[in-house]
Amino acid sequence: MTSSYNCFFLGSLVVSLLLFLGSTSTMALTKDINSTCYRYSVDNSFVHNKTFCLQTLTAYPPAVSATNMVELVKVTLDLGSTQAKERAGFVAGLEKEPTFKKYFEMCSESYATIVNNFRGARLCMEDGAAGAACASITILETYDDTQSVKDTIGKNTDKASKKLMEMTLVMEDFVAIADAAISVIF
Numbered sequence: 001m002t003s004s005y006n007c008f009f010l011g012s013l014v015v016s017l018l019l020f021l022g023s024t025s026t027m028a029l030t031k032d033i034n035s036t037c038y039r040y041s042v043d044n045s046f047v048h049n050k051t052f053c054l055q056t057l058t059a060y061p062p063a064v065s066a067t068n069m070v071e072l073v074k075v076t077l078d079l080g081s082t083q084a085k086e087r088a089g090f091v092a093g094l095e096k097e098p099t100f101k102k103y104f105e106m107c108s109e110s111y112a113t114i115v116n117n118f119r120g121a122r123l124c125m126e127d128g129a130a131g132a133a134c135a136s137i138t139i140l141e142t143y144d145d146t147q148s149v150k151d152t153i154g155k156n157t158d159k160a161s162k163k164l165m166e167m168t169l170v171m172e173d174f175v176a177i178a179d180a181a182i183s184v185i186f
């Protein structure tokens with residue numbers, strides 16, 4: 001009887017320890033995500049949409065499984081790159097629209113630059129924390145491109161322009177998340 005009790009006690013202790021260690025690493029990760037979502041960006045502004053930031057990062061498996069801040073930065077850059085590619089694809093389809101062709105061509109160029117900026121920043125982060133300065137500069141340039149898209153289509157009232165404007169505003173949230181994550185280690 002004592003042997004069963006000892007096995008049960010030892011098993012319970014091991015499970016408790018594993019749960020504690022798991023919660024400790026989750027707390028550390030939550031701290032990194034919170035540090036990102038509540039961080040002042042390089043331009044001294046908070047991530048404007050903290051709720052979006054927290055929901056996005058905590059629901060995105062690569063962000064949740066990032067083991068340190070450098071990995072979280074890489075995840076935010078990969079996520080931003082994916083989002084920029086989706087928007088670039090949307091804009092490429094709009095270039096065929098004869099009425100606003102020149103506007104959408106300019107937007108397409110801006111989104112191609114945004115995709116390249118995320119890729120470039122990600123390459124910078126291959127050097128770990130030492131690459132944060134390079135990544136920061138590259139991501140900051142992305143704000144100019146999102147502003148260019150907004151300036152180009154801002155007064156258009158057609159459905160496609162409005163949709164692109166909404167997509168660009170959300171893209172700015174992804175840029176802000178990456179910028180804030182980089183600034184945590186920079």
